[in-house]
Amino acid sequence: MGLTLPVELFEQAKRTMDSQKEQVLLSWVSELTDMTAKQLFDQAETFKGERFFWQNKERSLRLAGFGVMDQLRMEPGGDRFSALHTRKEQVLRRTVTNSEESACGAVYFGGFRFDAQSDVAPEWESFGQGLFYLPLFLVTEKEGHRYLSVNIWLSADDGYDKVEAVMAQWERICDTTPSSDATPDCILEERLAEDAWLAAATDVVALLQDTEHLQKVVLARRMRLGFDGFLSSSRIIANMEAQQGNSYCFVLENGTRTFFGATPERLVLADETRMESACVAGSIGRGTTDAEDEALGATLLNDAKNLAEHHFVVEMIEETMARFCEDVEVSANPELLKNRDIQHLYMTVAGNRGSAKLLDVVRALHPTPALGGWPQEDAMTVIRLKEAMDRGLYGAPIGWIDAKDRGEFVVAIRSALTIDTDALLYAGCGIVADSVPVDELAETAMKFQPMLRVLGGKVHERS
Structure with missing residues (x-):
């Protein structure tokens, strides 16, 4: 694409290195004119296993x-959230850049583990307690523009030939024709430990009925899919974009493992002056006709159990945001957030951020009552006792943060983990005192549908 990193910026980085006596991050941002973020992701096959993709639900930002x-x-x-903030600040002090654009330059992307205190299953070991990348190449689409960020660590003995070698890599990506592998067929669909999950849900209902303090516990479960070939991140992204409107789409590759999802749930968005969170809870399916869909939505808006679950979420998020932000505002009444397979109750909470740090707010909000329960710590204790699996990054914060502390994190639901030719899908639901375990099991089955559809598994349509 004929891009050349300016020698002047390289020389500025070398001068900075001479004064600091340590490596410097050269972060060059330039505007692109043709290829899209998705096209370039597809063509960056030489970096398979160390790529990420992000698209917000408004489709106004892609990374x-x-x-x-x-x-x-x-x-x-240690504190995982402080660790990322500290790393970001350390890198910022050692960065030479030509841009102040948000979501460009030295951007970290990744996710945290749902529960730092639970045992780690083998499938999640490589993700640690959280995993974040600063990419060599970052393509950002926003506000009608496309930007390329090139991030290079420079040492004292590095010459401009290192920059030239990196830009040659970029040219090779631009000239690559992506492979068109056949879509693998799903040959195994296994719903895991349903009887054990029903028994756990029954125990939790009894516990909730016997105590006034504990009000809600979220229990999650898994299903496994097997395929006759390897799953493609590019195909997964294309399917999510086509099928899962009004959702965030994310992909995080980690060697032979890929965590991805299409979530409706923002945890927190932060720009220079504002922070905003979303309250998403309560679930019901979509209708096969407009009339049926409208009737189901009306049922959800008037259902006492779902309204109570949603109220827990709104109350907790409002109180948390008020600790960090000024002039906090809550939207008036629950609305319907409609996705391809499910609709939810939805409200927003926003405020002026002042000096609040993005990752401090992420730490305080996670897990919301929509993914953990209420009260938070008591619910987490029950989850550790009763949930016989490792959630890994499921239900946890995933997103991006830039050098100026701008960014966005979502709650990683409607998600799955692929390992070679297998996939593990995750879904959960809120258990309250009047829950009926078999009905809650059916709700989790409904929540498997988005990723089943994306991966080509058997989708159980409403009759």
Whole structure:
């Protein structure tokens, strides 16, 4: 594409290195004119296993990153959220850049583990307590523009030939024709431990009926899909874009493992002056006709159980945002958030951020009552006792943060983990005192549908 990183910026980075006596991150941002983030993701096959993709639900922002220039894999112990904030600040002090654009330059993307205190299953070991990448190449689409960010660590003995070698890599990506592998067929569909999950849900209902303090516990479960070939991140992204409107789409590759999803649930969005969160809880299916869909939505808007679950979420998020932000506002009444397979109750909470740090707010909000329960710590204790699986990154914060502390994190639901030719799908639901376990099991089955559809598994349409 004929892009050349300016020698002047390189020389500025070298001067900065001479004064700091340590490596410097050269972060060059330029505007692109033709290829899209998705096209370039598809063509960056040489970086397979170290790519990410992000699209917000408004489809006004897309990020595609490939190549790992810096990786932060959190280990047990310590504060995971502070670890990422500290790494970001350390890199910022050592960065020379030509741009102040948000979501460009030194952007970290990744996700945190749902529960830092639970045992780690083998499928999640490589993700640690959280995993974030600073990409070598980042393509950003926003506000009608496309940008390329190139992030390069420079040492004292590096010459401009290192920059030229990196830009040659970029040219090869642009000239690559992506492979068109056949879509693998789903040959195995296994719903895991349903009887054990029903027994756990029954125990939790009894516990909730016996205590006034504990009000809600979210229990999750898994299903496994097997395929006759390897699953393609590019195909997964294309399917999510086509099928899962009004949802965030994310993909995080980690070697032979890929975590992805199409979630409706924002945790927190932060720009220079504002922060906003979304309250998403309560679920019901979609109708096969407009009339049926409208009737189901009206049922959800008037259902006492779902309204109570949603109220827990609104109350907790409002109180948390008020700790960090000024002039906090809550939208007036629950609305319907409609996705391809499911509709939810939805409200927003927003405020002026002042000096609030994005990751402090992420830490305080996670897990919301929609994914953990209420009260938070008591619900988490029950989950650790009763949920016989490792959620990994499911239900946890995933998203991006840039050098200026702008960014967005969502709750990683409607998600799955692929490992070679297998996939694990995750879904959960809120258990309250009057829950009927078989009905809750049916709700989790409904919540498997988005990823089943994306992966080509058997989708159980409403009759």
